[in-house]
Amino acid sequence: xxxxxxxxxxxxxxxxxxxxxxxxxxxxxxxxxxxxxxxxxxxxxxxxxxxxxxxxxxxxxxxxxxxxxxxxxxxxxxxxxxxxxxxxxxxxxxxxxxxxxxxxxxxxxxxxxxxxxxxxxxxxxxxxxxxxxxxxxxxxxxxxxxxxxxxxxxxxxxxxxxxxxxxxxxxxxxxxxxxxxxxxxxxxxxxxxxxxxxxxxxxxxxxxxxxxxxxxxxxxxxxxxxxxxxxxxx
Amino acid sequence: xxxxxxxxxxxxxxxxxxxxxxxxxxxxxxxxxxxxxxxxxxxxxxxxxxxxxxxxxxxxxxxxxxxxxxxxxxxxxxxxxxxxxxxxxxxxxxxxxxxxxxxxxxxxxxxxxxxxxxxxxxxxxxxxxxxxxxxxxxxxxxxxxxxxxxxxxxxxxxxxxxxxxxxxxxxxxxxxxxxxxxxxxxxxxxxxxxxxxxxxxxxxxxxxxxxxxxxxxxxxxxxxxxxxxxxxxx
Numbered sequence: 339x340x341x342x343x344x345x346x347x348x349x350x351x352x353x354x355x356x357x358x359x360x361x362x363x364x365x366x367x368x369x370x371x372x373x374x375x376x377x378x379x380x381x382x383x384x385x386x387x388x389x390x391x392x393x394x395x396x397x398x399x400x401x402x403x404x405x406x407x408x409x410x411x412x413x414x415x416x417x418x419x420x421x422x423x424x425x426x427x428x429x430x431x432x433x434x435x436x437x438x439x440x441x442x443x444x445x446x447x448x449x450x451x452x453x454x455x456x457x458x459x460x461x462x463x464x465x466x467x468x469x470x471x472x473x474x475x476x477x478x479x480x481x482x483x484x485x486x487x488x489x490x491x492x493x494x495x496x497x498x499x500x501x502x503x504x505x506x507x508x509x510x511x512x513x514x515x516x517x518x519x520x521x522x523x524x525x526x527x528x529x530x531x532x533x534x535x536x537x538x539x540x541x542x543x544x545x546x547x548x549x550x551x552x553x554x555x556x557x558x559x560x561x562x563x564x565x566x567x568x569x570x571x572x
Numbered sequence: 573x574x575x576x577x578x579x580x581x582x583x584x585x586x587x588x589x590x591x592x593x594x595x596x597x598x599x600x601x602x603x604x605x606x607x608x609x610x611x612x613x614x615x616x617x618x619x620x621x622x623x624x625x626x627x628x629x630x631x632x633x634x635x636x637x638x639x640x641x642x643x644x645x646x647x648x649x650x651x652x653x654x655x656x657x658x659x660x661x662x663x664x665x666x667x668x669x670x671x672x673x674x675x676x677x678x679x680x681x682x683x684x685x686x687x688x689x690x691x692x693x694x695x696x697x698x699x700x701x702x703x704x705x706x707x708x709x710x711x712x713x714x715x716x717x718x719x720x721x722x723x724x725x726x727x728x729x730x731x732x733x734x735x736x737x738x739x740x741x742x743x744x745x746x747x748x749x750x751x752x753x754x755x756x757x758x759x760x761x762x763x764x765x766x767x768x769x770x771x772x773x774x775x776x777x778x779x780x781x782x783x784x785x786x787x788x789x790x791x792x793x794x795x796x797x798x799x800x801x802x803x804x805x806x
Contacts, residue, residue, distance in 0.1 A: 467741030473715065480716070482704055506701055
């Protein structure tokens with residue numbers, strides 16, 4: 339094993355806390371009566387479907403920033419709000435909340451510990467500038483950031499899992515994906531990567547039902563990134 | 573200004589010291605009578621010409637690792653040695669010396685200081701795995717590494733200077749190139765970047781004649797990366 343790459347949304351950062359805070363601020367500024375948790379969940383729920391046409395080759399690659407922005411319009415409309423009623427800058431600012439999500443408490447220390455023995459970086463559907471803004475704010479000590487706009491592939495497309503090996507000059511089997519989502523790990527395993535499950539029971543807010551436990555015999559299963567660091571070190 | 577990107581060979585690391593050490597070790601192991609300094613200079617001298625066919629579009633992009641390896645064969649031959657007389661692994665090891673060059677004494681502290689206010693990264697003709705190995709060994713605290721194999725362009729091709737802005741989500745004018753070579757800065761300025769000269773009088777060994785001083789009115793001129801950090805901070 340030479341590199342440990344991380345899923346980001348949910349695994350390294352708490353997307354729901356970050357998006358809820360941004361939605362609450364937006365609602366206050368515009369005098370809106372919005373359920374921030376429901377809004378965040380609806381926005382996130384459009385994430386996977388919105389990548390489908392790109393993954394199927396029906397649409398040229400567009401960055402996750404673009405997909406998040408389109409999905410925001412849909413969620414506003416579904417909430418009974420007209421996107422055209424807001425200044426474009428205001429919506430761009432809200433959309434940028436995905437760049438500035440808070441890390442789980444163990445992420446920075448865990449990544450720093452793993453970095454001493456392995457190459458560390460994100461393996462995320464986020465674009466490079468998103469992952470860079472997030473790393474700068476949260477202090478995530480990545481060795482390098484290869485966003486989905488560099489590889490132009492979205493997980494679980496096998497190309498998304500295999501592209502980093504090429505740039506790192508190593509074999510896919512020398513890369514471990516650490517992720518809180520079983521489907522992501524299944525994609526990584528199919529592409530020849532090693533796999534580590536990280537439990538994030540608080541990811542989805544109070545109603546989380548999926549991905550509470552490893553659904554397969556992943557190479558490792560950890561309760562946090564610091565726990566993963568300990569297991570890799572031993 | 574949002575990002576300060578660095579030329580690497582000569583500006584951040586002392587390529588000649590690193591290559592001389594590797595060549596000396598190779599010569600001792602094989603009982604060869606080699607002038608390590610002359611060998612290093614001859615290897616480096618083939619660097620710019622070897623990129624020419626790629627830059628001219630006459631050859632499909634190949635990574636700097638490949639070019640360094642081809643150039644090594646030429647330097648061995650010019651030194652009266654037959655490359656085929658050595659095990660391929662031995663030559664691959666020697667070629668990998670370009671991945672593990674020592675940083676100038678001020679590089680790590682200077683980059684760390686600039687990182688507090690700006691995005692920092694290499695803007696080098698090195699490939700990603702080379703720049704990553706170098707950063708891990710020397711402790712260069714880059715925010716991200718976009719090697720020439722990601723942009724598939726070699727400086728001074730304008731595309732090489734402009735590609736990072738796209739992935740960083742910023743304008744080329746918001747990027748400053750810091751480099752010890754006037755020709756590199758001229759290329760950056762032509763592509764719309766800001767420019768900072770860093771004097772590296774010891775780069776070329778005892779006989780250094782070029783790039784001893786800024787050859788144009790670059791935006792900044794510094795005596796080290798820590799000096800550049802001070803100037804950017806004030």
